Amino acid sequence: MDIASESRIIIPRIRPSCIQCQRSKKRCDRGKPHCSACIRYGRECVYVLRDDSASMSSVENASLSPVKAAQESEESSHAVFFLDSVLFRRSMNRLPELELSFTDPLLSFIGDFTSDRDFVHLYFSTIHPSMPFLSKKKFTERILNPLSPPRPASILLIATMKLLADQRPEQGPRCRAYYSIKSSLLEAESSCSLELRVLQAIILMAVFEVGHAIYPAAYLTVGYCVRYGNALGLHKAVEHYSEEGFSVTESEERRRSWWAILVLDRYMNLGCVDRAFLTADPSKKSILPIDDAIWEENREINAPVRRLFEPPTTAMGRFSLTAQSAILLGNVFRSIHEPPFSEAFWQNDVKVLDSTLVALTSVSLEEGRHRGIGVCSPSTICYSARLLLHDKERYAVDEFPFAATEDFIPQDFKRDIADGMLQLAEAIHSGSCSPDEITPLCLESIYRSAVFFGREYSRTGTLSEAASCAAIKGALDVIGKRWKAASVYAQMIDARMVTGIL
Template sequence: MVIMDDKRTQSGRLSRYSCSTCRHQKKKCDRRQPQCSLCQRYDRVCVYKNTRNSSVPGTSPKSVNGAPSITTAKGQPDKNGFPAVYFTDSALFWRSVGSLPDANLPISPDLMSLVEDVATVREFTEAFFRYNYPWAPFICRRNFLERILNPLGERRCENVLLIAAIKLITTEPDADATSATYCSLKRALLEVELSGSLAFRTLQALVLVAIYELGQAIYPSAYLTVGYCARYGIALGIDRTIDSFCSSKPDGSEEERRTWWTIILLDRYLNVGCPERALLIKEPSNTSVLPMDDKLWEMGYPPPNPPLVISSPPTEAMGRFCLTVQAAYLLGKVLRYTGPEASDHRILEHEVQILDSTIAALTKVTLQEGAKRGIEVCCPTTICHSARLILNQEIAWINRHKSPVETNAVMEVQETTAADMLILSHHILRTGLSGNDDISPFCHDAFYRSAIVYSQILQKSESEDAKNAIHDIKQSLRVNSHRWKAAATYLQLLDARDVTGIF
């Protein structure tokens, strides 16, 4: 029962309140008591409705953005329509509800302004699939063109979010990476979260935003967004797509699988500078399913049966993204070895040697794959170089009191890896490329660590070659900083090491 104040007009009639029960039965309503006499007599619920003032408790006022806001009797906001049972009792959810609600949310004018120019949308989507897609192919090009970009299709909020995220990642940033597009997209993602929507396309938009924040060195947002992606993906259940092979919907499961592997890659790469920080996503198993070949996927071929798994030996035929995933997997193993979980290095010494050999073998395959496709700065190669430099830095620390032979062997591995990155630096300087598909934001750490290796050589020998190598690597980072501001951040770190002498 909701109690209203008794307000009458000058004529003595009820102004705007009346008992809806009595009105429905066309009975005279005594409005001078909290519950009218007829309802008391027949033991009915007496309900009064305000037909003019929507701010009175018990009504449904409009929210700030125009969407209806349901309130309880105590005036507290009700749930947003998402079934809480999905998280509180999953067994009950799947046996009763069975599926998440299809919440086609209204598109805000702020979000719509990012993608309303058709010619511009076509331009930056073509740029995405030409330059960014090759090193992050987790969006199915065919599905995107036919179902999302198609003007005949339904315009849904999650699809508009994905298009806006593509625009963000393909736009070269100004002096401030937190542009109006970036801020508008972040606000829109928050509004979608508050609305109680869980959609796969929204997750893909979040992944693109995380890559943008990583590449533009927007911290701590990059770290937090990757954590959000991990939780979002687990909530949707796509984390299970790498654990089992689903042939019933090859297109969908392959795209979901690739999206989850991209989140794993982001989680691993974000921790290269801080190995003691715990990884968010558990280590995949040896039977985890790898992505299929990129070209075959684009052409609509079904995944191979049986599928490729983590324990499969790497080959050039696997495809570029599959090799990138394997590199991310090995990087995760390196981070676990160098992190706080590895307390007794003597027990793990044999495993470390095997891990180093495995990374070296994968590096060789990625270099062959890059040369075959004419790719100089190959994303899986630079991730392998980062992993090997981190691992051998740890080995050098463990062997610091051992014989010079063992120490020199580790230093030789580091110098060889740094020399490979120097070759890639020369390619960037020779071509002047900073935004093509070869250059991803996952290469900066390897450039940075290679410059540190040459700085250590310079400290010991005053080598002119080492000095030139440092200069060239810094120059390549400077060129790449026009596209990814994280490169400029690594330049600042190198300058700080030069001043402090910390190498």
């Protein structure tokens, strides 16, 4: 062997290389301050000395690590989802799944839900009947299945269900678990994920905050539901019986979730009509939730399709009637917000709206008697809507100078509603009606009925009116052990009586 060959030392060629595009400066610079690839993508060239005979430098490895690349890919997919939906649908068509790490307080609060399912029974027996947007069958088969590893979105949903089903929270509504779940929901928002189960957890959190009068969080959470639901396209689920890419059951669950958001959005504004609701009214051809009994039996395919323009019947089910009552409540808001062309036009509009509310109330009461439901939330929402429609103090005086007239609509309906709520209060005191049957959607009409009796006592001095007001207030105190919002309403009754603001 040639000695010169043995002593030859191969010196690797060292030349500057751009770490953004992995091209040598000689290949990509060509006399320009930046390489063409970096100019195309708006990047700054960063040159390091590169050994052609060696692998990528540690700096390059760090900049192109798999974790960082995957993160950037997920962020890009979400950007495309919002910036160009057509491109997203035709190229990616799927957002990344949620990835979260939960804190110890949240995990200890949930516990072993595969074996301890008392809260599941409580949820489906107390909360679910008035707001049935979860498929009980799918929840049991897919989320509670011990053979299926729990996904982060499912854990969030389970946590909010348990929080809502906890009837006697020891630390009050603003407990440690509440803040842990809120923190996890905020983390889910920042994790580049949009999932139906996360939205359903947010809806349950909104119900919890409304029921326990956690403001302004409740108002903001409902608004968050609207935005999240719109991002998922749930507002379109009420227009189509079966959506592309979803089964009939999945479409029904998405549709019910959107109706739940719409109901909360309308109900949230009852105390302050100056606030505008965030969800637009569905079209008259919009699809209502199917009958609740069919939903529970998982027979969606055989269910008749009911649309919003159809007259209400008991065959529609409780949640369908709740959705229709929320639409009518929205019409009442519009009647109050939009100045009419003339007094005659406004009076006719009020009469028609009032008659429609009366008809829906009758159907709701009949449906409750038929199915053994003591307190039907569609009825109480209709009561609140009628009382609002005829409450002259909540009209703008400058725009509705004729709203003070009371001769075109009989006012004795207010006493009828108040008497009905008084009977409910007496049933609560006697124990024949459990506070668990009262949903947060019932509380406003109960409160307004107490205000009616208080006003009548102030006007006439009749002791029976004062006793009726006190009885309803006492019932609210009892309900307050389950829903703190009821206790707040009871305090407001005291404030009205003391100040004379009736």
